[in-house]
Amino acid sequence: MPKVKIDGFETEVPDGTTILNAARQIGGDIVPPAMCYYSTLKGSGGKCRTCLVKVTKGSEKDPRPMPKLVASCQTTVMDGMEVANLSSEEVLNARRGVVEFLLLNHPLDCPICDQAGECHLQDLSFEHGLANTRYEFERRTFEKIDIGPYIKLHMTRCILCYRCVYTAQQLTPERVHGVIGRGDHAEISTFIEKAIDNDFSGNVIDVCPVGALTDRTFRFKSRVWFLNPMDAHRDCPTCAGKAVVWMYGGEIFRVTGRKDRYGEVQDFICNSCRFEKKGTSDWTIEGPRDIDRHSVVSQNHYEGATLTVK
């Protein structure tokens, strides 16, 4: 099995593992951010460039460094490879550039955005963003669109990561939306503003790294950091029924999939669990969810305590 060193930490990974996944195996701060890669979605990655790293030694056989920074979600590890992420000023500079680029058209409307507090772009801007913009041109804007009864598309916030497209393609029997247009004209669309309507369509909300796709049953109800995320399950005929219910007192405000430390859903849930089961009697509450992110959500999170909601 190839060995790789990332920022001085060594690990051994199976053949074909990407640098990003090797870094995730090591864990901690050295893991590059990823806005478009999603481990359970085939074909994801390679779009946003936030995961750029520097390969300072190609492999044991060919130790030459790679001439350019590479996308860690797309580059596989070679035996003896050495990679610099946080330890490279060049990488940090490039990441600052990528964040600036992602923010060219993205509005800074975090105070009214439902994704605030769990938005990967917000975290990334906080860590690598500039205080000012150098962009002088008119930003592209779009009308908000309801795509069906449950999902709101706010295209102005989209960073074109394609995750929602892969989710619809791989999780649902019929994909009715995609990216139309290219370059500055590219946008997520259902072509004829058709509803995205099938049992698992709500998962596009969970995979969206920004607030471009939001839950219409939860929009503007509460800031996420005021809610207590609780692991809960129910006997569901359609999905595994394992979810997180976001509670305020004894009330469930929203239901989402359970996400891991990198914000990726562990079990995709069906629309019935997500949008229709908001009563505490619908769920068996297991206890507080451990939110392992630096997000503000975890700041308001009580750990270790258990709570039984009848």
Ligand code: SF4
């Ligand atoms: S709507 Fe969200 S998930 Fe879909 S491409 Fe845009 S940012 Fe990505």
Ligand code: FES
């Ligand atoms: S996460 Fe690697 S390019 Fe987006």
